[in-house]
Amino acid sequence: MNKFMDNLGARIAPVAGKIGSNLYLTVLRDAFMMSFPLTMFGSFIVVFNNLPFWPDSLKGTFSELFGNGQNATMSILTVFVTIGIGYYFSKAKDVEAIFGAVVALAAYLILTPFFAIFDEVTQSGLLTLDRLGAKGMFLGIISAFLAAKLYVFLVQKGFVIKMPDGVPPAVSKSFSALIPVMGTLFAFLIANALMVGLFDTNLHDVIYNVIQKPLTGVGTSLPGTMIAIFxxxxxxxxxxxxxxxxxxxxxxxxxxxxxxxxxxxxxxxxxxxxxxxxxxxxxxxxxxxxxxxxxxxxxxxxxxxxxxxxxxxxxxxxxxxxxxxxxxxxxxxxxxxxxxxxxxxxxxxxxxxxxxxxxxxxxxxxxxxxxxxxxxxxxxxxxxxxxxxxxxxxxxxxxxxxxxxxxxxxxxxxxxxxxxxxx
Structure with a gap:
């Protein structure tokens, strides 16, 4: 029995090691961990506002007074995850990480519909919380990785503006990032325009209905959960x-x-x-x-x-x-x-x-x-x-x-x- 376990362990360890050290999974893990303090703060507000011994009227009052603590953290978690992915992916590639973070967020927002439908009436100029939270999670992850990867590619290929030595570092870094950031965002803008113009839809709804809902259903089902624990x-x-x-x-x-x-x-x-x-x-x-x-x-x-x-x-x-x-x-x-x-x-x-x-x-x-x-x-x-x-x-x-x-x-x-x- 022990010999069998030793042999099995020897076969499993390299595979598990590769999974554990995979760049994309590591970056995703670190991005979620970066948002952990924010989600903990939002969680505290949720618990406090909904304690079972509060009367319903008091719950409503607390929600009105303190609800933004939740709205600004947990409800827009995808925003922080996209920032984290852009930052940690760029950092892993030895590219200026802060620009990787902002370009990942901007790329995600370019794909996000700025409208909402109320009582079958479309109102433009609105950005709903669900797009920045649960409903936009998978698109945020996908778009952030793609944006960070394209940004890093353009930087590493030398598409940068080099400033003279006497220029302050902040200015020099901004100009170095200018072409990679603009190139990345133009690519996402064109992709969004094609999706809206040709198919009269948006990637939020496509990713949510085609990928996110089915995968989440399987991954959080009873069999999926038991497999994860096993x-x-x-x-x-x-x-x-x-x-x-x-x-x-x-x-x-x-x-x-x-x-x-x-x-x-x-x-x-x-x-x-x-x-x-x-x-x-x-x-x-x-x-x-x-x-x-x-x-x-x-x-x-x-x-x-x-x-x-x-x-x-x-x-x-x-x-x-x-x-x-x-x-x-x-x-x-x-x-x-x-x-x-x-x-x-x-x-x-x-x-x-x-x-x-x-x-x-x-x-x-x-x-x-x-x-x-x-x-x-x-x-x-x-x-x-x-x-x-x-x-x-x-x-x-x-x-x-x-x-x-x-x-x-x-x-x-x-x-x-x-x-x-x-x-």
Whole structure:
């Protein structure tokens, strides 16, 4: 068994390493992380404005007074993601990054319709929040990468204006970026003109209907979510950071659904309950990671401390319990160890997948209110995070049920290694 795992790990590691170090996935991950402080601020406003013990009249007042905290952050997340993609892609290519950031944003806005339809009447000169948030997420990602790539290409091919040495650096850099920026934006302007003029539509609606909706539906379905969790656990078993690798692929789907839920909540809790999404960024962080880190191992530590006899496991658990409360569980993964430990392979893979299945059913049945879209920090302790993500005590109850089920799955395996000399 161990030899088989060694061979399998040797085959998987290079593939996972290439995925984890892929430039486009790395840039996308960094772009989302750049927006993290902003989404956390917006999430705080969402939670505060919609606390379950506020009367409806007070919720409306708070929304009017503090709603711009959400509108200026979470509701226009795509703006920050495009900036981040342009910046980090240009930086990776050793090109002036700030111009890569602004050209990516400008290219995205060129493709964005500046009109809205109200009661079948088209009003021009308007830029709606949904275009800058959930509905525009995939177009923002695609256009930002294309714009950054074209801008970098033009710079590296030497299409720049070089100023004399005595010119201030800011002026020199602006002139150096002039031709690459103009060339990039003209290309996007022509593409938008062709789409509007020839097909009487816009790339926002085309990308949203043809790519974003189908992919998001698949990626955030129950099977898609269980596959994502399985891959996280499977990669971690071989010592690869499954969370980083898998999240870089699935994050746009989860964030898009979270933004949708935020906008639905503005219309009322009933709208969120009817049309909201189960699998969001909040769902993945709160009902998987917030149970003790990757693998949801907090209950495992509790069981080791309470029931196991072997000193080596108890020592690891004592050291790991404090960080485990805040969902940092590398001490468990490498201390027991769980990496390449064939005896614990089954519960390590099985428990999180079963747990996320239970969480999905809890939301699908309506027993637990859907996540509001607020992004709860993944370091938030269990039970507290469940309440904050759903604005309901039922979120905490669901986490408790998950932990009990995880404990039941792990218990026979913990007893097995406690009664043998081999781990």
């Amino acid at each position: 891959l996280v656990q499977f990669l971690w078993f071989f010592g690869l950071h499954g969370q980083v690798i898998v999240n870089s692929v699935f994050e746009p789907f989860w964030q898009t659904n979270a933004l949708d839920n935020v906008e639905l909540l503005k219309k009322g809790s009933s709208e969120l309950a009817k049309h909201g999404h189960i699998v969001t960024k909040s769902f993945m962080d709160t009902f998987t990671v917030s149970l003790g880190g990757s693998g949801s191992t907090l209950i495992v530590l509790i069981l080791i401390l309470a029931l196991m006899k072997k000193k080596q496991y108890k020592e690891v658990a004592r050291l790991a319990i404090a960080p485990g409360i805040f969902n940092v569980n590398e001490p468990v993964i490498f201390g027991i160890p769980l990496v390449m430990n064939a005896a614990l392979f089954i519960p390590w893979l099985l428990a999180p997948v079963v747990s996320v299945f239970i969480a999905y059913l809890g939301f699908a049945s309506g027993i637990v209110p859907l996540t509001t879209g607020a992004q709860v920090p993944w370091t938030m302790p269990v039970l507290i995070s469940g309440f904050l993500a759903t604005n309901s005590i039922m979120g905490s109850v669901l986490q408790l049920v998950q932990m009990i089920v995880i404990g039941i799955i792990w218990l026979p395996f913990l007893k097995m290694i406690d009664n043998t000399d081999e781990v």
